[in-house]
Amino acid sequence: MTADARYLAFKIKTSCPHCGNPLVVNGPMKSTLCTSCNTPVRLRPAMWSSMLGDAERSALKLSMGEGYASQIMTRGFTISVECVKANFVCTDCEQEWDLDAVATGTDGTFKCPHCGHESDTYPAPGWLTAVIPTASQVFFAERSVASKEGQIAADLNDASSKPIVFSCPQCAGSLKLTKESGRTVSCSFCDADVYLPDGLWAKLHPVKKAEHWCMRFAGDYHALKSALKARKRREKEQKKAEKKARNEQ
Numbered sequence: 352m353t354a355d356a357r358y359l360a361f362k363i364k365t366s367c368p369h370c371g372n373p374l375v376v377n378g379p380m381k382s383t384l385c386t387s388c389n390t391p392v393r394l395r396p397a398m399w400s401s402m403l404g405d406a407e408r409s410a411l412k413l414s415m416g417e418g419y420a421s422q423i424m425t426r427g428f429t430i431s432v433e434c435v436k437a438n439f440v441c442t443d444c445e446q447e448w449d450l451d452a453v454a455t456g457t458d459g460t461f462k463c464p465h466c467g468h469e470s471d472t473y474p475a476p477g478w479l480t481a482v483i484p485t486a487s488q489v490f491f492a493e494r495s496v497a498s499k500e501g502q503i504a505a506d507l508n509d510a511s512s513k514p515i516v517f518s519c520p521q522c523a524g525s526l527k528l529t530k531e532s533g534r535t536v537s538c539s540f541c542d543a544d545v546y547l548p549d550g551l552w553a554k555l556h557p558v559k560k561a562e563h564w565c566m567r568f569a570g571d572y573h574a575l576k577s578a579l580k581a582r583k584r585r586e587k588e589q590k591k592a593e594k595k596a597r598n599e600q
């Protein structure tokens with residue numbers, strides 16, 4: 352295992368740019384679904400670069416158990432980032448969890464060596480390492496499930512995927528609602544537009560809590576970052592040269 356691996360726990364919250372309700376970001380993902388308004392929210396790599404890059408740079412100065420909280424304003428989002436440099440403790444048996452034992456690149460679950468409690472792990476996605484080259488392995492985080500190009504499927508808990516039956520306030524016809532239903536549904540019996548009450552809406556879209564998730568960082572941040580910059584510069588120059596060559600033909 353990489354000798355210089357360091358671990359940071361994150362708790363990230365922001366608000367939905369569409370409806371203004373709280374939005375939790377329980378893992379590194381390019382897009383998440385707002386549970387309040389059911390709209391996908393894009394979290395661009397540049398935003399992740401400020402969220403995790405700042406943390407990773409200051410982590411070099413943090414001692415074990417130390418952390419900080421910051422507010423980042425970027426692209427119309429105000430993001431609160433809590434970050435702790437920590438050893439991880441199993442939520443079941445409360446014994447220390449040795450994350451070094453999980454090889455970088457592992458994609459699946461890993462078990463607490465003491466009690467067998469399982470949790471999720473996956474390698475840092477490529478779009479993330481393109482901005483934070485030291486990001487290496489993700490633990491305890493949600494996964495984003497990519498379906499169609501650029502579209503991220505709702506990774507809502509499937510507890511709410513059973514349809515809920517609701518009586519139309521106009522005609523008392525029974526309407527079947529799922530988490531895909533809009534806030535206003537049109538009654539299939541009397542054609543009235545029915546605005547779903549808050550309680551019902553909340554039941555279809557349970558509010559997610561911000562949870563700690565963890566990232567392993569490895570390698571020399573500054574060295575990797577300048578290598579990345581140099582590579583980008585070379586690619587740019589190469590493209591330029593190719594374009595020039597094409598134009599001269």
Ligand SMILES: [Zn+2]
Pocket residue numbers: 367368369370371372385386387388389390
């Ligand atoms: Zn929203």
Ligand SMILES: [Zn+2]
Pocket residue numbers: 441442443444445446463464465466467468
């Ligand atoms: Zn355990």
Ligand SMILES: [Zn+2]
Pocket residue numbers: 519520521522523524538539540541542543
């Ligand atoms: Zn009706």
